[in-house]
Amino acid sequence: MNPITAERKEASLGSFVFRDRIMTILRYAVLICSSLATIFPFLWIVLCAFRDNTQIYTMPFALPDPLILANFPKVFKSANLFNTLLNSFLYASVTVAVVIVLAAMVAFFLSKFLKKQGWLFTYFIAGILIPVQAILIPLFVTTRDLGLINTMQGILIVYIATNLSFAIFVLTGFMRKGVPDEMIEATIIDGCGPIRCFFMVVLPLSQTGIATVATFVFLGVWNEFLFALILLTDPAIRTLNLSIFMLRGQYSSDQGLMSAGVLVLITPAILIYIFFQEKVVQGLTAGAVKG
Secondary structure, rough: OOOHHHHHHHHHHHHHHHHHHHHHHHHHHHHHHHHHHHHHHHHHHHHHOOOOOOHHOOOOOOEEEEEEEHHHHHHHHHHHHHHHHHHHHHHHHHHHHHHHHHHHHHHHHHHOOOOOOOHHHHHHHHHHHHHHHHHHHHHHHHHHHHOOOOOHHHHHHHHHHHHHHHHHHHHHHHHHHHHHHHHHHHHHHHHHHHHHHHHHHHHHHOHHHHHHHHHHHHHHHHHHOOHHHHHHHHHHHHHHHHHOOOOOOOOOOOHHHHHHHHHHHHHHHHHHHHHHHHHHHHHHHHHOOOO
């Protein structure tokens, strides 16, 4: 080989390695900055939950000194946290159960019995395109006319209706790819009707997609604030999110107390996502992202 050619190849290879290292460093730098920007608010809430207003305003970035542990028992008493925690869990759990059953049935029909989805599929997923702010006033008027303002039934109906479109969209895509047509046809040939086939074959095969939808719906209802603020005024049926918001004062607020409440609010959501994150990724990649 010509020595000049060899030198050029070596220089080209060295340049390629150098550029590759630079790009790797840049990628890691971006990921680190993104991670810090994501983690910082959580760490800030944790620090503020163990401080009082004086520490927060005078030493915003310092560690708690002394450690204020009274914020947590105080917030449980002030915000009636046990009751509102149970309310939020009830709203989220009931919404998930109803949405999963209804959305799975619709998705089963759309993906397996309606080969050309057309306008019906578009009708079901159109709700994803409509922002909740656009339907807030007509929703309030309708709920008021039906006598469902300030009731558990009313807020549950709203939560179920507003989460159905997303659930149908995800489960339809998942069942189209994740549930083989041949298995359904074989089940029907063996004598199973559509309902029995749905419960015995489709639901077990759709566990990953169902886990994905359940996680997103649960977290969405758990963190929901706007509908609860508009439709719920009775402290006995408020959500945890709304009760913590009510801790603020007109002219000043106890930031440490509110931070303790926020920490209680976000802890279950973080734990649930940690437990189900693998299922969430599998469900999205196996169904909703494909085809």
